[in-house]
Amino acid sequence: xxxxTSYLTAAIVLVILCLAPAFFSTYVLGLLILTLIYGxxxxxxxxxxxxxxxxxxxxAMFFGISAYTVGILEVKMSTNFGLQLIxxxxxxxxxxAGFGLLAVRSKGISFVMITLSLSMxxxxxxxxxxxxxxxxxxxxxxxxxxxxxxxxxxxxxxxxYYFVLGFFIVSALLMYLIARSPFGYTLLGxxxxxxxxxxxxxxxxxxxxxxxxxxxxxxxxxxxxxVYYNGFVNPGDLxxxxxxxxxxxxxxxxxxxxxxxxxxxCSIVLLENFISAYSQRWPMILGAIxxxxxxxxxxxxxxxxxxxxxxxxxx
Amino acid sequence: xxxxxxxxxRKNFGGLWAVDNINLDIELGERRALxxxxxAGKTTLFxxxxxxxxPSSGKVYVFDNDVTGLPPHKxxxxxLGRTFQITxxxxxxxxxxNLLLSLKSVDRTRQTFLKPLASYGHLCARAESxxxxxxMREKRDVTVRTLSYGEQRRVExxxxxxxxxxxxxxxxxxxxxxxxxxxxxxxxxxxxPRDITLLLIEHDMDVAFELAERxxxxxxxxxxxxxxxxxxxxxxxxxxxxLGEDQ
Amino acid sequence: xxxxxxxxxxxxxxxxxxxxxxxxxxxxxxxxxxLNLSHGALYLIGGYVGVSVSRYTGNFFLAVIAGMFTVxxxxxxxxxxxxxxxxxxxxxxxxxxxxxxxxxxxxxxxWGGFGHLVNKPPVFEGSIxxxxxxxxxxxxxxxxxxxxxxxxxWWFHExxxxxxxxxxxxxxxxxxxxxxxxxxxxKTLVFGxxxxxxxxxxxxxxxxxxxxxxxxxEVLTLAMVVVVIGGKGSLLGAFLGAxxxxxxxxxxxxxxxxxxxxxxxxxxxxxxxxKPEGIFGRE
Numbered sequence: 001x002x003x004x005t006s007y008l009t010a011a012i013v014l015v016i017l018c019l020a021p022a023f024f025s026t027y028v029l030g031l032l033i034l035t036l037i038y039g040x041x042x043x044x045x046x047x048x049x050x051x052x053x054x055x056x057x058x059x060a061m062f063f064g065i066s067a068y069t070v071g072i073l074e075v076k077m078s079t080n081f082g083l084q085l086i087x088x089x090x091x092x093x094x095x096x097a098g099f100g101l102l103a104v105r106s107k108g109i110s111f112v113m114i115t116l117s118l119s120m121x122x123x124x125x126x127x128x129x130x131x132x133x134x135x136x137x138x139x140x141x142x143x144x145x146x147x148x149x150x151x152x153x154x155x156x157x158x159x160x161y162y163f164v165l166g167f168f169i170v171s172a173l174l175m176y177l178i179a180r181s182p183f184g185y186t187l188l189g190x191x192x193x194x195x196x197x198x199x200x201x202x203x204x205x206x207x208x209x210x211x212x213x214x215x216x217x218x219x220x221x222x223x224x225x226x227v228y229y230n231g232f233v234n235p236g237d238l239x240x241x242x243x244x245x246x247x248x249x250x251x252x253x254x255x256x257x258x259x260x261x262x263x264x265x266c267s268i269v270l271l272e273n274f275i276s277a278y279s280q281r282w283p284m285i286l287g288a289i290x291x292x293x294x295x296x297x298x299x300x301x302x303x304x305x306x307x308x309x310x311x312x313x314x315x
Numbered sequence: 316x317x318x319x320x321x322x323x324x325r326k327n328f329g330g331l332w333a334v335d336n337i338n339l340d341i342e343l344g345e346r347r348a349l350x351x352x353x354x355a356g357k358t359t360l361f362x363x364x365x366x367x368x369x370p371s372s373g374k375v376y377v378f379d380n381d382v383t384g385l386p387p388h389k390x391x392x393x394x395l396g397r398t399f400q401i402t403x404x405x406x407x408x409x410x411x412x413n414l415l416l417s418l419k420s421v422d423r424t425r426q427t428f429l430k431p432l433a434s435y436g437h438l439c440a441r442a443e444s445x446x447x448x449x450x451m452r453e454k455r456d457v458t459v460r461t462l463s464y465g466e467q468r469r470v471e472x473x474x475x476x477x478x479x480x481x482x483x484x485x486x487x488x489x490x491x492x493x494x495x496x497x498x499x500x501x502x503x504x505x506x507x508p509r510d511i512t513l514l515l516i517e518h519d520m521d522v523a524f525e526l527a528e529r530x531x532x533x534x535x536x537x538x539x540x541x542x543x544x545x546x547x548x549x550x551x552x553x554x555x556x557x558l559g560e561d562q
Numbered sequence: 563x564x565x566x567x568x569x570x571x572x573x574x575x576x577x578x579x580x581x582x583x584x585x586x587x588x589x590x591x592x593x594x595x596x597l598n599l600s601h602g603a604l605y606l607i608g609g610y611v612g613v614s615v616s617r618y619t620g621n622f623f624l625a626v627i628a629g630m631f632t633v634x635x636x637x638x639x640x641x642x643x644x645x646x647x648x649x650x651x652x653x654x655x656x657x658x659x660x661x662x663x664x665x666x667x668x669x670x671x672x673w674g675g676f677g678h679l680v681n682k683p684p685v686f687e688g689s690i691x692x693x694x695x696x697x698x699x700x701x702x703x704x705x706x707x708x709x710x711x712x713x714x715x716w717w718f719h720e721x722x723x724x725x726x727x728x729x730x731x732x733x734x735x736x737x738x739x740x741x742x743x744x745x746x747x748x749k750t751l752v753f754g755x756x757x758x759x760x761x762x763x764x765x766x767x768x769x770x771x772x773x774x775x776x777x778x779x780e781v782l783t784l785a786m787v788v789v790v791i792g793g794k795g796s797l798l799g800a801f802l803g804a805x806x807x808x809x810x811x812x813x814x815x816x817x818x819x820x821x822x823x824x825x826x827x828x829x830x831x832x833x834x835x836x837k838p839e840g841i842f843g844r845e
Contacts (some may be wrong), residue, residue: 055651057655105838112655113597113794117790117831118831118834120827121830124824128821129824174429178428180433182432185412185416186417188407189405192405192406195367196404196405196474198387199391200479201391202420203388204388240783241663241779244659248659249657251653277325284664287661287667289663290656290657290663291657291660294648294653294656298486
């Protein structure tokens with residue numbers, strides 16, 4: 001009966017999401033869009049960190065590289081959406097395949113350092129190659145795609161919302177299926193005991209490498225949606241603060257669970273928006289939240305929330 | 316064709332020869348026990364055979380294939396399986412999920428990225444039959460972390476058996492098991508067909524004598540003595556090197 | 563010819579500054595396995611405290627002491643109050659990031675969102691002429707301080723009994739505790755030492771690089787590059803890595819100014835590809 005409640009909750013949430021534009025203001029829709037985008041981003045990191053047990057502090061490398069690819073194509077060459085999407089995702093694959101060779105050799109804290117360092121390489125490049133990337137100011141003025149197949153004007157928030165929701169549903173579904181597939185379980189096994197998996201016949205390196213790339217592709221998708229939403233891209237999208245934020249979302253929600261990262265993404269997006277409206281000290285508050293969560297809820301909020309909902313449902 | 320042939324294998328750890336010029340020949344269908352006091356090099360030898368360690372010199376042949384230097388995951392395809400002395404299971408997964416992972420690895424059906432593992436009917440059936448054989452069926456969906464130590468040791472053996480190994484390395488499978496459980500697992504192992512060769516490390520002499528027909532005694536990294544049950548039982552030097560050893 | 567000398571000196575000066583920072587970072591990592599990502603923020607706070615004390619008292623030396631002391635205390639508190647309770651690497655890293663965000667923004671709150679000019683001690687004002695190029699005297703001070711710190715750390719880590727205790731702790735924590743060492747105290751003090759070095763760097767670096775918001779991220783990045791190249795946990799590696807990065811940065815500025823940052827990162831990527839533990843790293 002446990003899975004029954006989960007599916008029911010998911011279904012209810014899905015219905016609410018589909019009907020959202022009818023009930024919520026543009027402002028709230030904007031928040032939902034950000035939640036969905038960061039939801040994809042966090043769920044993708046969960047594959048790498050929560051499932052395979054590889055703690056990446058450089059996941060923004062995928063988010064940013066795809067965002068920049070789309071941004072550069074749009075600003076410099078005015079290409080169509082299909083091309084931008086393929087190019088953006090391909091950039092993530094290339095980065096994943098290339099950097100993966102360097103990163104997947106290490107474990108634990110070394111992996112943290114290497115992923116961080118590699119993402120900073122991209123950050124440095126983006127900050128410096130002003131001619132291509134706009135340097136530290138980034139690239140503004142990126143317009144949303146003009147869709148030819150579907151009659152939606154993405155400049156309208158509610159239309160763009162459905163655009164993002166569509167990608168979110170597809171991504172979430174794919175990642176859900178991956179989690180339940182042999183591949184997903186293999187990653188879980190690797191996280192628990194690499195030696196056992198190796199002695200059972202699994203090529204552990206190859207699975208870790210694949211998970212790096214797969215996680216990267218979904219993160220790249222999130223980056224593409226983000227650049228369309230914001231209209232600009234800057235080096236921060238490749239930087240440590242973005243990587244840390246998404247990692248924190250995964251940990252806050254509960255790493256290794258399916259919904260946890262989504263909860264984490266939602267919480268941080270909401271907090272950021274509400275607090276920024278009243279105070280300029282959001283970074284300080286976010287920092288304090290990191291510290292408090294790590295000290296007092298290191299396994300994330302997923303379990304406490306689940307228990308709370310159970311109690312609520314029983315009432 | 317010999318399941319296992321070890322030629323002049325040596326392993327050095329920072330100046331200490333953990334394994335020193337070991338030669339070992341195991342015949343098809345044999346039940347061989349590797350015994351000897353602590354520190355004799357038995358687990359090191361297992362790690363070399365399974366590929367977790369590379370020998371400093373010497374060669375290892377599994378079913379006439381030179382596997383020296385071959386990574387562990389490639390040896391499984393040759394029919395090698397092993398259990399671990401310290402239980403090495405996926406503690407946050409259920410018993411069923413543990414077994415499915417073991418089974419899936421050697422499964423020949425095409426791997427799809429997206430089909431749920433739990434829906435591989437033939438794997439689930441095999442997992443369940445394994446669990447039935449060792450009375451673990453009610454624990455099917457229990458997280459391994461919450462099992463008793465004895466139950467975990469039983470799953471440890473099942474994980475290896477699930478893959479239908481042709482050469483099975485058992486590293487002190489009875490450690491932590493009650494008398495009942497030991498008897499039960501021992502008889503399960505005894506009933507294995509003769510196309511499976513067993514090599515076991517065992518500290519419990521009763522279990523060793525019950526299950527094995529030939530014995531290799533290791534001492535300080537070398538082969539000290541070899542023989543069948545009676546020869547080893549009555550060898551006074553073997554008894555000597557065990558003096559002072561609490562079993 | 564002269565321009566190369568000046569650039570080399572510039573590179574060495576930057577290298578010495580980077581060494582002071584990276585040494586603190588690598589000490590903390592070597593003993594505790596903690597990737598202290600707040601190291602840049604500690605540097606920044608040190609720099610700002612230096613600016614304020616220097617302005618208020620007019621005394622550069624006092625500013626240095628104040629910066630080192632303030633940040634040192636912050637480091638001790640961070641380890642004793644916060645990090646001590648966390649035993650896994652990833653949460654530790656996230657905590658240091660949280661601290662970094664907190665203090666980075668606190669600095670903006672207290673000192674404003676703009677850069678500050680730092681006054682050099684009058685003795686070191688001015689520059690010397692090397693050919694047709696001038697080299698600021700102050701940078702000699704930076705080099706001297708760097709060398710003093712290097713010698714002190716070498717003595718501390720390799721020759722003193724305290725360093726022996728630290729090295730024992732780096733090697734085998736349980737065993738060290740087993741022979742009666744209060745490893746908790748050692749960790750706290752080492753964290754304090756590492757932070758103090760960051761603070762020293764912040765004050766010394768002020769007249770050299772300026773003090774401004776966002777600098778914490780740049781400094782942290784450079785420290786990480788140094789440690790990746792030189793090898794984490796190795797002081798010699800930090801020294802060598804810092805020199806390499808300092809010289810490479812200045813070299814790049816002559817040859818390819820647009821890509822100076824990239825060159826350093828490319829160096830790092832090469833090391834990661836060829837010898838992931840760094841030049842002097844162990845693993």
